């Protein structure tokens with residue numbers, strides 16, 4: 001059919017394809033032999049080794065067929081892939097749903113076809129097969145699509161990103177209104193057309209907004225100044241501990257401590273900044289990673305000061321202009337409820353926390369949007385593009401880097417003190433490397449420098465997994481798979497697009513062709 | 525126009541106002557002596573060309589001048605009537621453009637690729653804008669002082685965009701420009717720092733003949749209208765012979781000739797450096813041609 005009109009597909013060498021697929025199967029088998037085939041189980045009276053050779057062979061077989069499918073798709077032969085993958089996907093999905101669809105008899109028979117014991121793994125395999133089938137179908141419909149396809153897709157995504165960036169004037173306020181209204185829905189009676197909001201959703205909201213703020217803060221360092229910082233969580237920790245220690249030792253409130261915590265974090269940023277000034281890229285990443293761990297180890301071991309692994313508890317909650325959100329005030333003064341004559345409700349405090357972090361996040365965003373149009377912000381971006389050129393123009397790279405580091409750190413410090421006041425308890429546990437990695441993933445995924453991209457990425461990476469907490473053990477797997485896919489599909493980040501910070505020609509920019517056509521005459 | 529018409533007759537270079545004085549400049553990289561004891565003077569309002577075969581040490585001279593390398597030995601003095609006197613070899617890299625006003629371009633173009641053409645020119649005015657915006661704080665809270673300074677910066681950028689014919693592309697990413705445009709943009713960016721001395725590292729490399737002729741005109745205009753000194757590294761002999769007032773020839777890190785284009789054209793040491801034991805095919809076409817003409821003269 002459509003293939004007839006297509007340009008001649010690349011040559012297909014069956015022997016080579018089988019060899020490649022066989023090699024994959026061998027590697028999978030070797031790996032599976034170690035990891036899957038032997039399983040240590042508890043038996044009465046000790047441990048025993050259970051063998052799972054069938055599973056290991058299934059892994060190898062899937063590797064073989066998967067690789068063969070990839071090779072066939074690569075050489076533009078989608079038809080066999082479509083048939084086989086569709087059949088496999090249909091059978092497996094039917095088997096997985098058999099219990100409810102066809103009753104127990106059929107279920108038992110169909111489930112024989114499933115390669116693994118675990119339902120979730122079977123689902124992953126079935127959906128992967130479906131993915132192969134869809135890909136093959138797509139190739140059949142767009143016969144003749146070639147290797148330029150990836151470039152085209154990237155360009156298509158670029159135009160999407162450009163459209164998003166251009167329409168962020170509208171999307172931004174809409175998202176903002178949604179974010180502001182969201183916690184109020186909790187008061188709404190449950191209706192069919194409004195999503196119901198409960199405490200848990202509100203908590204997830206707080207978490208997501210915290211990460212959005214951290215993402216926006218790290219974006220100053222990584223996205224704008226181009227300094228790959230793998231130890232951002234250190235500043236988050238400095239902020240959290242600054243607030244916790246100030247509040248518990250000196251009895252100071254959240255709002256007074258907030259600027260101090262930010263300042264302490266900014267100073268930590270400077271301290272880190274000085275020794276790493278000369279480093280770039282990978283080296284910088286390694287040193288900042290080390291710094292992040294150093295801070296955590298110090299917090300863990302400086303027992304007298306930080307209470308070590310026991311952490312700090314009893315951190316005061318933020319007040320509403322001095323009015324605490326508690327049933328009764330300790331000193332017998334007014335509470336938020338007695339002052340406004342409201343009945344006590346523990347949800348109000350959560351809503352208040354939500355608005356606090358929302359305000360802090362918006363402050364970060366506003367700052368970034370403004371600083372990009374100022375000399376310092378432009379120097380950061382120039383530094384990201386070419387440090388040597390910066391130096392030749394009289395820009396001081398040292399000071400420019402230091403400002404980026406310390407301002408980025410300051411926002412992490414703000415977020416850290418919010419974290420401390422929200423949890424009421426902090427310990428070094430909360431500031432492990434994985435946090436830095438997640439924040440960096442948000443920035444990278446969102447598209448370096450794209451503010452809305454970071455919001456989307458935070459929702460994807462933080463919000464969605466929270467909903468799927470039931471799938472605990474597969475969460476990190478899905479996280480990793482998503483990262484790999486996006487790096488393959490769009491290495492510059494989902495919504496990578498850069499709008500100039502200043503324009504010479506206002507109004508609609510002339511289309512590229514017109515400009516190109518106009519050029520020769522101008523030169524002449 | 526004849527370049528020598530600008531020159532004063534007779535061997536009296538001391539009379540000319542010297543802008544840059546290079547004395548006994550030596551640069552070693554481990555065992556390799558990239559520059560070996562060279563001294564020359566570049567005059568104000570003149571185009572001084574530095575030529576020499578590949579690897580002669582031309583770019584290294586620029587890197588010493590602009591603070592990227594610290595010379596092993598030597599003194600680099602910039603004398604400017606308004607700005608004053610600067611010992612370049614002792615200054616921190618970024619202060620050389622900022623205070624002494626030495627701007628440069630790079631052999632392999634270094635633009636801020638993701639930033640727009642206009643932004644490239646605004647970044648070049650960083651120090652002026654930083655002062656005007658109170659180190660960005662005044663700008664952050666929206667003081668009008670900064671918007672005025674920015675408008676002036678845009679005006680200067682627009683002037684240079686017009687000069688290099690890039691006004692229509694002002695809002696496009698610099699990396700999207702064709703090669704020749706990128707070269708001109710780099711020159712415009714260097715001019716935006718209002719330099720006293722402009723150092724150009726092979727600005728005509730990769731240009732077609734018409735672009736090259738446009739470039740000659742631009743460089744002469746910069747010299748005549750803006751009254752600054754230019755230091756020019758170039759392999760293209762039509763450019764070098766066409767516009768330079770004074771030529772310095774390097775070979776294997778040594779200075780082998782120094783004089784007017786006429787003097788250089790007939791200098792046997794230069795001819796030998798370019799011919800050496802090598803094949804003529806290795807030379808850029810214009811050089812080979814130039815030297816062939818020369819050989820017949822001999």
Ligand SMILES: Nc1ncnc2c1ncn2[C@@H]1O[C@H](COP(=O)(O)OP(=O)(O)OP(=O)(O)O)[C@@H](O)[C@H]1O
Nearest residue numbers: 553556558576577578579580581582583584585631
């Ligand atoms: N950073 C460095 N470390 C070691 N050697 C260097 C360094 N920079 C330059 N060199 C060496 O110094 C010599 C002169 O190099 P330079 O780049 O100045 O030559 P050039 O005259 O600009 O040549 P071209 O015409 O090819 O640009 C070369 O042998 C080069 O290898």
Ligand SMILES: [Mg+2]
Nearest residue numbers: 582583584631
């Ligand atoms: Mg060179």
